[in-house]
Amino acid sequence: xxxxxxxxxxxxxxxxxxxxxxxxxxxxxxxxxxxxxxxxxxxxxxxxxxxxxxxxxxxxxxxxxxxxxxxxxxxxxxxxxxxxxxxxxxxxxxxxxxxxxxxxxxxxxxxxxxxxxxxxxxxxxxxxxxxxxxxxxxxxxxxxxxxxxxxxxxxxxxxxxxxxxxxxxxxxxxxxxxxxxxxxxxxxxxxxxxxxxxxxxxxxxxxxxxxxxxxxxxxxxxxxxxxxxxxxxxxxxxxxxxxxxxxxxxxxxxxxxxxxxxxxxxxxxxxxxxxxxxxxxxxxxxxxxxxxxxxxxxxxxxxxxxxxxxxxxxxxxxxxxxxxxxxxxxxxxxxxxxxxxxxxxxxxxxxxxxxxxxxxxxxxxxxxxxxxxxxxxxxxxxxxxxxxxxxxxxxxxxxxxxxxxxxxxxxxxxxxxxxxxxxxxxxxxxxxxxxxx
Amino acid sequence: xxxxxxxxxxxxxxxxxxxxxxxxxxxxxxxxxxxxxxxxxxxxxxxxxxxxxxxxxxxxxxxxxxxxxxxxxxxxxxxxxxxxxxxxxxxxxxxxxxxxxxxxxxxxxxxxxxxxxxxxxxxxxxxxxxxxxxxxxxxxxxxxxxxxxxxxxxxxxxxxxxxxxxxxxxxxxxxxxxxxxxxxxxxxxxxxxxxxxxxxxxxxxxxxxxxxxxxxxxxxxxxxxxxxxxxxxxxxxxxxxxxxxxxxxxxxxxxxxxxxxxxxxxxxxxxxxxxxxxxxxxxxxxxxxxxxxxxxxxxxxxxxxxxxxxxxxxxxxxxxxxxxxxxxxxxxxxxxxxxxxxxxxxxxxxxxxxxxxxxxxxxxxxxxxxxxxxxxxxxxxxxxxxxxxxxxxxxxxxxxxxxxxxxxxxxxxxxxxxxxxxxxxxxxxxxxxxxxxxxxxxxxxxxxxxxxxxxxxxxxxxxxxxxxxxxxxxxxxxxxxxxxxxxxxxxxx
Numbered sequence: 001x002x003x004x005x006x007x008x009x010x011x012x013x014x015x016x017x018x019x020x021x022x023x024x025x026x027x028x029x030x031x032x033x034x035x036x037x038x039x040x041x042x043x044x045x046x047x048x049x050x051x052x053x054x055x056x057x058x059x060x061x062x063x064x065x066x067x068x069x070x071x072x073x074x075x076x077x078x079x080x081x082x083x084x085x086x087x088x089x090x091x092x093x094x095x096x097x098x099x100x101x102x103x104x105x106x107x108x109x110x111x112x113x114x115x116x117x118x119x120x121x122x123x124x125x126x127x128x129x130x131x132x133x134x135x136x137x138x139x140x141x142x143x144x145x146x147x148x149x150x151x152x153x154x155x156x157x158x159x160x161x162x163x164x165x166x167x168x169x170x171x172x173x174x175x176x177x178x179x180x181x182x183x184x185x186x187x188x189x190x191x192x193x194x195x196x197x198x199x200x201x202x203x204x205x206x207x208x209x210x211x212x213x214x215x216x217x218x219x220x221x222x223x224x225x226x227x228x229x230x231x232x233x234x235x236x237x238x239x240x241x242x243x244x245x246x247x248x249x250x251x252x253x254x255x256x257x258x259x260x261x262x263x264x265x266x267x268x269x270x271x272x273x274x275x276x277x278x279x280x281x282x283x284x285x286x287x288x289x290x291x292x293x294x295x296x297x298x299x300x301x302x303x304x305x306x307x308x309x310x311x312x313x314x315x316x317x318x319x320x321x322x323x324x325x326x327x328x329x330x331x332x333x334x335x336x337x338x339x340x341x342x343x344x345x346x347x348x349x350x351x352x353x354x355x356x357x358x359x360x361x362x363x364x365x366x367x368x369x370x371x372x373x374x375x376x377x378x379x380x381x382x383x384x385x386x387x388x389x390x391x392x393x394x395x396x397x398x399x400x401x402x403x404x405x406x407x408x409x410x411x412x413x414x415x416x417x418x419x420x421x422x423x424x425x426x427x428x429x430x431x432x433x434x435x436x437x
Numbered sequence: 438x439x440x441x442x443x444x445x446x447x448x449x450x451x452x453x454x455x456x457x458x459x460x461x462x463x464x465x466x467x468x469x470x471x472x473x474x475x476x477x478x479x480x481x482x483x484x485x486x487x488x489x490x491x492x493x494x495x496x497x498x499x500x501x502x503x504x505x506x507x508x509x510x511x512x513x514x515x516x517x518x519x520x521x522x523x524x525x526x527x528x529x530x531x532x533x534x535x536x537x538x539x540x541x542x543x544x545x546x547x548x549x550x551x552x553x554x555x556x557x558x559x560x561x562x563x564x565x566x567x568x569x570x571x572x573x574x575x576x577x578x579x580x581x582x583x584x585x586x587x588x589x590x591x592x593x594x595x596x597x598x599x600x601x602x603x604x605x606x607x608x609x610x611x612x613x614x615x616x617x618x619x620x621x622x623x624x625x626x627x628x629x630x631x632x633x634x635x636x637x638x639x640x641x642x643x644x645x646x647x648x649x650x651x652x653x654x655x656x657x658x659x660x661x662x663x664x665x666x667x668x669x670x671x672x673x674x675x676x677x678x679x680x681x682x683x684x685x686x687x688x689x690x691x692x693x694x695x696x697x698x699x700x701x702x703x704x705x706x707x708x709x710x711x712x713x714x715x716x717x718x719x720x721x722x723x724x725x726x727x728x729x730x731x732x733x734x735x736x737x738x739x740x741x742x743x744x745x746x747x748x749x750x751x752x753x754x755x756x757x758x759x760x761x762x763x764x765x766x767x768x769x770x771x772x773x774x775x776x777x778x779x780x781x782x783x784x785x786x787x788x789x790x791x792x793x794x795x796x797x798x799x800x801x802x803x804x805x806x807x808x809x810x811x812x813x814x815x816x817x818x819x820x821x822x823x824x825x826x827x828x829x830x831x832x833x834x835x836x837x838x839x840x841x842x843x844x845x846x847x848x849x850x851x852x853x854x855x856x857x858x859x860x861x862x863x864x865x866x867x868x869x870x871x872x873x874x875x876x877x878x879x880x881x882x883x884x885x886x887x888x889x890x891x892x893x894x895x896x897x898x899x900x901x902x903x904x905x906x907x908x909x910x911x912x913x914x915x916x917x918x919x920x921x922x923x924x925x926x927x928x929x930x
Contacts, residue, residue, distance in 0.1 A: 071470070
């Protein structure tokens with residue numbers, strides 16, 4: 001008799017599952033009626049036509065886990081891991097299935113019920129619980145990156161062909177790093193940026209995050225400039241942390257909750273009207289803090305205070321006139337702005353205000369670009385396939401400037417366009433607005 | 438949890454090896470967990486786990502896979518997006534699912550002759566999008582058109598709201614390349630209409646996968662109308678709305694679409710889209726008129742008159758394209774929105790004479806009440822194509838039983854009114870047992886002979902579309918017991 005059989009006892013009854021499928025998730029799963037209207041909206045299903053890689057199929061897998069019909073086998077994990085968590089299916093779903101929440105809580109369950117191998121666990125522990133949770137580590141890493149870029153080390157390594165020896169994922173990471181000529185944002189920012197014009201029309205605090213703060217500081221500076229030009233006073237919060245989006249998406253909710261609490265603390269008692277962010281992925285999760293910390297009043301209040309910068313600006317006029325920018329422009333909607341936060345019209349409206357801008361509709365702008373947090377590193381093949389379609393769509397517009405309001409998408413699309421030999425500029429909408437103001 | 442983990446169904450090792458050789462090992466799925474999601478299509482009541490799922494990429498691969506199945510006497514089922522609503526893509530008898538979703542190329546767009554040649558996995562809406570800039574579209578527009586495939590539409594002879602004026606799939610398919618159940622490839626029809634010989638294209642469309650697998654489809658493309666006007670008419674009761682439908686048709690008007698949405702569905706849709714639908718209304722009609730710009734307003738006026746003569750509370754035209762699209766979104770995704778009212782629903786599909794609408798709708802409501810279940814209606818009123826929805830909770834076996842009984846009574850009401858079992862969803866497996874109520878044994882025998890001309894060994898999608906001759910179709914394949922027991926007595930011809 002095998003050890004397993006002995007453990008199960010003479011009765012032959014299967015051992016009870018060690019981890020209960022979360023009841024909340026089980027309840028949420030009921031809202032899927034299996035109509036399949038989500039299939040056409042799913043980037044991974046569009047690539048491989050596998051029901052297991054469609055939203056409906058993944059929900060059926062998760063229902064299978066919830067009802068004990070299937071085991072958390074490697075195949076199940078693989079299909080759930082291949083999900084971009086772009087939540088385009090939520091927009092397509094007439095029944096109101098909370099797909100993102102279902103997926104993320106199921107991932108949390110699977111991390112316990114079917115833990116990954118030790119080396120993956122260790123890497124995840126380092127990345128999620130150390131690197132992103134400790135600003136000093138991330139900023140050290142950025143300093144090193146900046147050094148290899150500016151000292152000529154990177155150019156040297158490339159010239160001698162050492163980079164070709166790197167494993168593909170590292171090579172991709174290396175290729176995608178943004179140019180770090182510019183300084184980080186927060187460490188050089190004053191406590192308050194005054195509004196242009198007379199009295200400020202509102203006061204906001206800027207959520208500047210982690211990676212974006214260190215590596216894409218110029219987007220924050222552009223955002224501040226635009227906000228100021230719209231007569232808004234901007235406050236810097238130095239004690240803030242990573243928003244936790246990566247952790248929540250990966251099922252590492254406990255680390256995410258810890259970061260959420262720190263942010264709630266950092267932004268508490270500031271006396272600002274809104275907390276503004278310019279990163280769709282961060283914004284989506286900031287607005288979900290209430291769901292991740294149920295029963296925490298401060299978390300709910302915090303969540304309600306967060307707004308994407310385009311939401312803030314949409315109804316307003318700047319205090320000084322726009323300069324003309326003559327360019328053809330298209331806009332790719334970041335999934336967590338469009339599908340998670342349901343913000344579609346505001347960014348477009350803002351861009352169209354700039355005189356001289358010739359707007360071109362990007363086909364399938366509502367589809368993911370394949371960046372999806374760290375998905376481009378964890379699932380490089382699918383990410384590339386999804387990106388390829390995005391780049392072809394961009395090519396078909398012939399636009400000179402491509403805009404997207406999320407750092408991951410920005411770097412991904414920039415890299416994709418560069419590789420495809422497109423000469424377009426890929427910018428955050430705030431960068432273009434800043435040029436015009 | 439009272440469910441036992443499922444055992445993977447097995448196909449013979451030799452067959453498995455042949456399938457892998459035909460399409461490559463990565464394109465054959467045999468893991469229990471992965472087969473689990475293929476156990477049903479859009480109808481979740483009927484399930485059966487397939488023996489394998491095979492992804493095909495070309496006609497040649499389909500031929501190899503079908504030949505391998507034929508040699509092993511292994512039944513097979515073609516599948517597209519799996520959005521069908523009659524269990525047509527359920528893999529009974531351990532069948533191998535031949536997944537065509539990756540055969541999704543538009544091979545030719547002949548805009549001059551308004552013909553397209555497509556592979557079966559092309560998503561319905563994507564075809565219309567591909568020729569939109571040329572002022573053309575593919576007319577059949579099932580509500581699932583953003584997901585469902587042309588191949589599946591061919592199998593089920595799918596309709597859609599706009600088929601009232603333009604006709605269903607069979608009216609838009611010119612020809613087919615078909616892999617027969619023994620692996621031979623034949624062409625039925627072709628890019629030109631009206632080829633001599635039997636209309637085998639017409640025969641194949643709607644055969645629910647029982648004649649073979651379409652691997653190429655020639656379809657007609659339809660010019661977009663010069664102008665479109667969409668009206669929303671609000672009625673105090675479903676009865677008044679039904680009368681308006683008859684009044685419109687009686688005036689000799691053929692709208693592009695004429696859809697009825699009842700109060701339950703209005704509420705579900707309103708909760709989702711916040712369109713400002715009157716949630717207290719008994720029913721609304723969505724009426725679309727199209728054609729030349731000149732005269733369209735006049736036509737709209739006549740439709741409005743017809744509505745007012747039927748006690749309509751309010752009737753107005755969509756003010757712009759955005760509102761028009763939103764109204765259609767509400768209509769087309771209404772089934773899914775019903776998920777907000779109930780965890781599961783059973784959607785039926787029957788056609789009745791328009792004049793019987795009020796009578797049959799009342800019977801549907803009564804059947805729901807009798808079984809303590811909510812029923813809802815959203816359907817193509819213009820051609821009397823009903824889609825009653827029966828709401829239930831799939832976790833309560835007793836409630837599922839009641840839903841099934843209620844469903845039987847709904848279909849009985851349709852048949853009693855001189856109606857038909859399916860307008861566009863097909864018979865699949867769920868309505869098999871009602872076939873003897875509307876067809877004589879001789880009728881059915883005739884259908885079986887046609888089927889046998891294509892598929893003498895009953896390997897292509899067995900257990901669908903027409904009931905078995907005696908006990909089951911093939912020796913050696915046992916019927917699911919429930920199915921055999923449920924067969925009602927034959928109607929005397």
